Amino acid sequence: MKRLISVIVPAYNEESCIEELVRRLSIVFTQNSGYDFETIFIENGSTDRTWEILQKVHQQDARFKVVRLARNFRMDGGITAGLHHVSGDACVFMTADLQDPPELITEFIKKWEAGFENIYMQVSKRVGTGPIRTLNSKAFYWLAGKLTDNRIPKNASDFRLLDRKVYEAVRSMDERNRFVRGLVAWVGFKSVGIEAERPERYGGVSKAHSLKVIDLAFKGIFSHSYIPLKLITATGVAISLVSFIALIVCVVAWVTVGVPFAGFGTIVSVAVLAFGSITFMLGIIAEYLGLIYEEVKGRPNFVVSELLGVKTGNE
Numbered sequence: 430m431k432r433l434i435s436v437i438v439p440a441y442n443e444e445s446c447i448e449e450l451v452r453r454l455s456i457v458f459t460q461n462s463g464y465d466f467e468t469i470f471i472e473n474g475s476t477d478r479t480w481e482i483l484q485k486v487h488q489q490d491a492r493f494k495v496v497r498l499a500r501n502f503r504m505d506g507g508i509t510a511g512l513h514h515v516s517g518d519a520c521v522f523m524t525a526d527l528q529d530p531p532e533l534i535t536e537f538i539k540k541w542e543a544g545f546e547n548i549y550m551q552v553s554k555r556v557g558t559g560p561i562r563t564l565n566s567k568a569f570y571w572l573a574g575k576l577t578d579n580r581i582p583k584n585a586s587d588f589r590l591l592d593r594k595v596y597e598a599v600r601s602m603d604e605r606n607r608f609v610r611g612l613v614a615w616v617g618f619k620s621v622g623i624e625a626e627r628p629e630r631y632g633g634v635s636k637a638h639s640l641k642v643i644d645l646a647f648k649g650i651f652s653h654s655y656i657p658l659k660l661i662t663a664t665g666v667a668i669s670l671v672s673f674i675a676l677i678v679c680v681v682a683w684v685t686v687g688v689p690f691a692g693f694g695t696i697v698s699v700a701v702l703a704f705g706s707i708t709f710m711l712g713i714i715a716e717y718l719g720l721i722y723e724e725v726k727g728r729p730n731f732v733v734s735e736l737l738g739v740k741t742g743n744e
Contacts, residue, residue: 433518435515436468437507438524439524440472443479446632450531453531454466468494474502496511498733519596522609526632527630530628546618550589552585553584553626585610585622586627587610591613595613595618
């Protein structure tokens with residue numbers, strides 16, 4: 430009996446990419462005829478013709494199934510929805526814009542057969558990406574690596590193949606602040622990256638705006654590291670130590686030479702520095718409180734509107 434590989438594809442306003450993605454995935458499926466395949470598109474609250482096109486794709490080929498969400502739950506919410514509807518021996522995460530080349534799935538399968546359980550695309554070059562987006566990515570991977578003991582590899586993409594034991598471990602974690610790449614890194618297992626160039630999107634407009642990317646980056650870091658909280662303690666100790674030393678210097682100066690200084694500007698500068706440091710630390714605490722608030726509410730990570738070809742028994 431052939432082993433089943435499930436492909437999860439979140440799609441939000443990707444009407445110009447779906448048909449080409451289906452064509453290229455079909456070729457990959459044919460080239461790997463020793464396996465059975467299913468693709469679960471997560472229609473992520475699109476406002477264009479994505480849902481209409483996906484309905485037609487499913488009618489033409491039952492291997493392409495659809496989970497329609499009630500609204501947009503972003504990339505990680507879409508992947509989470511897909512994880513709750515797969516049953517394959519392995520599953521693949523990928524985007525619908527063809528920046529994740531489907532042909533790389535064949536290489537993923539080879540590594541899977543060699544015993545690896547988490548095989549991911551490691552971006553060697555981003556084609557058509559602006560300097561700000563590139564800088565954001567470099568800064569994120571550097572900071573994420575430092576704050577998570579290098580659990581998140583440099584330039585590791587969400588595009589990956591996971592063995593069943595890996596994706597079931599990730600699926601079992603019911604966190605509300607989902608950063609799937611971080612969750613996969615946290616569970617461990619035997620992992621390997623495959624370097625590949627990330628091409629330009631096939632069509633449509635990128636949804637990875639800088640502010641959204643930065644928001645996701647901070648959520649990922651705060652969800653997987655408490656080092657920023659330690660920095661608050663370290664900063665407080667450092668400021669207290671500097672203040673104590675400055676106080677001793679002022680007292681000595683007062684005893685030996687009289688008034689230590691007459692500068693109003695110095696007082697204002699020190700006060701501004703202190704208030705700035707306190708505000709920064711309160712901001713870090715607020716971020717963690719926000720994450721806790723989301724977890725306490727316990728709302729679902731996604732809401733399903735319709736299913737096409739997907740059995741609810743997989744949930």
